[in-house]
């Protein structure tokens with residue numbers, strides 16, 4: 100693009116999720132990532148189920164590869180994620196409450212300490228709410244109770260006091276019962292002095308559901324609580340087949356999300372969940388939908404890219 104790389108267009112962090120496999124194996128993938136973005140989020144490599152699939156046996160190979168790539172190329176790293184009900188090791192399911200608590204504590208301490216000083220921001224707890232704003236009945240909620248969230252933030256802060264700590268969820272782009280619940284939680288955590296510094300809005304959008312038009316207003320209300328906001332997993336899936344009109348509609352969605360973040364000073368990051376349609380989580384989870392990224396399978400920028408980087 101004549102305007103130069105995406106990362107130079109704004110004073111926000113501009114990031115992408117990255118997968119260690121293609122980062123190692125595909126020179127063209129690496130080149131576009133290095134050129135266009137100034138922050139990276141490991142897509143899976145720091146998740147509990149990956150780093151400690153077998154109890155007590157750690158595998159940091161993917162996480163280390165991404166963190167060392169970031170250091171080499173001068174990129175910031177968003178850590179993802181410490182407490183999540185999905186992609187958990189199987190052995191965690193069977194622990195009784197007391198042991199679960201000490202094991203979560205150990206997991207947070209071990210993971211955050213290992214990358215101390217190398218992670219700008221951590222997604223500490225993600226996806227803790229249902230769509231109606233009630234707490235999701237995860238293993239943590241069921242066995243540890245409401246307080247597990249505050250505890251996770253305190254433990255992460257103790258392990259790396261300079262990392263910015265975020266709560267994070269999907270379907271909280273606009274104002275709705277779920278984002279109301281996150282809002283109330285952040286307010287009460289701040290009041291109690293819990294070290295929470297940000298709200299991550301995933302922003303997994305789909306053309307057929309329309310754009311969440313209250314996104315800017317929602318970001319503004321979070322900012323008024325005194326926390327940063329980050330767009331952490333933006334993508335816009337397209338019901339197949341993709342055509343030119345749908346690519347334009349996708350560009351509209353990306354532009355509106357980008358503008359909503361840029362309208363609020365405390366929205367400090369715009370990260371997409373992958374950057375190329377060559378590698379995407381979407382078709383595996385939503386059969387019949389695809390092509391959610393800014394670059395196509397051949398790493399050519401799509402209309403959405405040109406829209407946010409004209």
Ligand code: G3I
Nearest residue numbers: 116142143179180185186225269301303332372379380384
């Ligand atoms: O690495 C193994 C491979 O060894 C094995 O052969 C293969 C067989 O299934 O699985 C591979 O692991 C897969 C992993 O992605 C790496 O490709 C897992 O099965 C698969 O479940 C996993 O999916 C990830 C998903 O989180 C897990 O729930 C997606 O890549 C990742 O994009 C997605 O990301 C989440 C965020 O963390 C949180 N927000 C929602 C977002 C999208 O679901």
